[in-house]
Amino acid sequence: MVSVEEERLKRFLKQYDSREVDQTYIQLYLKLHDETRVFASIHERLDTEFEWMNFKARNGGHFNAQNSRNLIELIEEITNLNKALIRVGKSLVIDSEYRRVLEGSKLWLVSSGGSPIPDGFTPVEVEKYAAVFSLEDKTVVLEDRTRVELKMVGSGAFADVFKFTDPNHGIPIAKKKLKRESNNREVERFRREFEIMKKLSFPYIVEVYRFDEAEMSYTMEYCDETLENYVGRRNNQESFDFGVRRRIALQFLYGLNYIHFKGNCHRDLSVKNVLLKVYEGTAVLVKLSDFGLAKERGSDFTQTETELKGTRLDPAVSKFGEFMPVNDIYSVGFILSFIFKGVKHLVAGTSGLAQIVQKCSHSDPSARYQTVAELIREIEALTPETKSTPA
Structure with a gap:
C-alpha cells in the first residue's frame, strides 16, 4: 500500500515529466529511475547559472537579476525536494562543490536588481559529466x-x-x-x-x-565491529592474551568448516569480512559475513565466472569458477596471523603458529591443509608459548 508521503513524492516528481531536459544529464541519473528527471533537470539548470556566475565574477562581479531569481528558485526547489524525500525515509546528497556554492550563495543573492558577487569569490567547478546528486536512506x-x-x-x-x-x-x-x-x-x-x-x-x-x-x-x-577493528584496537592490551585470540581463531575456523561442509566456498575471506558481536569482558562471538562472491557446489552462476575477485586472491587460482575449499584456506593463513599477532603479513619463523600459517598459504595447494578440520586440530593443540616467538 502506498503511503501518503510516498504519494506526495510521486506528485512532486510528476511535474518534471513534461520538463525539457538535455539527454546528457538524463544519462547521469538513469540508475535512479523515479528521480532521474528531477535530478537531471536541477543539475542542468544549476550548471547554466553557475557558468554565468563564473563569467560575471570575472567581468564586473554583478550577477544579473533574472539569474539571481533563477538560482534562488533552484535553491528553494532543492529544499522542497529534500523535504519530500525525507518524508519517505530518504535524503538528498549533494556534491561537496555544489553544496559549497549553494550554501554560500544564500548569503548574497537578492531577488531584485541583481546580486553583487562577493570579492574573493572562488569559481565554481562545473560538473557536466558526473552526477552531483544522489540519495541516502x-x-x-x-x-x-x-x-x-x-x-x-x-x-x-x-x-x-x-x-x-x-x-x-x-x-x-x-x-x-x-x-x-x-x-x-x-x-x-x-x-x-x-x-x-x-x-x-x-x-x-x-x-x-x-x-x-x-x-x-x-x-x-547486527554485529558490533569487524575483526580488523577489534584486533587492531586490542592488539597490545595485556587482557587480549593467547587464550582470547585462540577462541576467536577457533570460532572463525568452525564457521568456515561449516561453510565447506555445506558445499560452499566463501572466496572473499578477509579481516573486514569476519565480524564480531562483542560482550562484556573479553567475550565475543565471531560471525562470517559477505557471501557476495561465495560459490555453491554445482551453481551455474559461478561455473561461468573467470574474472578473479576478492580481497586476497590465491595466486594458484587461474579462473574464479575453479575455486575450491583449499583456495579458501590460502586466505586463512593471513587471518590467523592477524588474530594471533595483529599483523597483515604471514607470520615468519619456526614457531608452531608460523608453521601453521605458512602451511595454510603455501604456494602449492597440495602442500596446504586440505580441510579446515585438520587446521582446527592444529590450532586446538597450539600452546601459548608461541606468543613469545618473534613474528
Whole structure:
C-alpha cells in the first residue's frame, strides 16, 4: 500500500515529466529511475547559472537579476525536494562543490536588481559529466508500517549497510542495501548472497532475515565491529592474551568448516569480512559475513565466472569458477596471523603458529591443509608459548 508521503513524492516528481531536459544529464541519473528527471533537470539548470556566475565574477562581479531569481528558485526547489524525500525515509546528497556554492550563495543573492558577487569569490567547478546528486536512506518502514531511523555503519563497492533498532524487541538490526547504480549481474549476485546465507544456520555465520525485492535490500543480525577493528584496537592490551585470540581463531575456523561442509566456498575471506558481536569482558562471538562472491557446489552462476575477485586472491587460482575449499584456506593463513599477532603479513619463523600459517598459504595447494578440520586440530593443540616467538 502506498503511503501518503510516498504519494506526495510521486506528485512532486510528476511535474518534471513534461520538463525539457538535455539527454546528457538524463544519462547521469538513469540508475535512479523515479528521480532521474528531477535530478537531471536541477543539475542542468544549476550548471547554466553557475557558468554565468563564473563569467560575471570575472567581468564586473554583478550577477544579473533574472539569474539571481533563477538560482534562488533552484535553491528553494532543492529544499522542497529534500523535504519530500525525507518524508519517505530518504535524503538528498549533494556534491561537496555544489553544496559549497549553494550554501554560500544564500548569503548574497537578492531577488531584485541583481546580486553583487562577493570579492574573493572562488569559481565554481562545473560538473557536466558526473552526477552531483544522489540519495541516502534515513529511515526504514517495518512490516507493521512503523518507521525507524537508519544509521549508515558501512559501505562497500556494491552495497551500503545501515543499523536500526527494532522497536518491538529493542535490539539492533542491520540492513544491507544494494547501491542504485548496480548492474544486472550485481543484482543477481546480491540475491544469491541472501539465498546462500538463508540456507546456512550456524552460530558463527551471520543470520539473515528478510529480503526486500522492491528496494533490493535485506535485513540481518547486527554485529558490533569487524575483526580488523577489534584486533587492531586490542592488539597490545595485556587482557587480549593467547587464550582470547585462540577462541576467536577457533570460532572463525568452525564457521568456515561449516561453510565447506555445506558445499560452499566463501572466496572473499578477509579481516573486514569476519565480524564480531562483542560482550562484556573479553567475550565475543565471531560471525562470517559477505557471501557476495561465495560459490555453491554445482551453481551455474559461478561455473561461468573467470574474472578473479576478492580481497586476497590465491595466486594458484587461474579462473574464479575453479575455486575450491583449499583456495579458501590460502586466505586463512593471513587471518590467523592477524588474530594471533595483529599483523597483515604471514607470520615468519619456526614457531608452531608460523608453521601453521605458512602451511595454510603455501604456494602449492597440495602442500596446504586440505580441510579446515585438520587446521582446527592444529590450532586446538597450539600452546601459548608461541606468543613469545618473534613474528
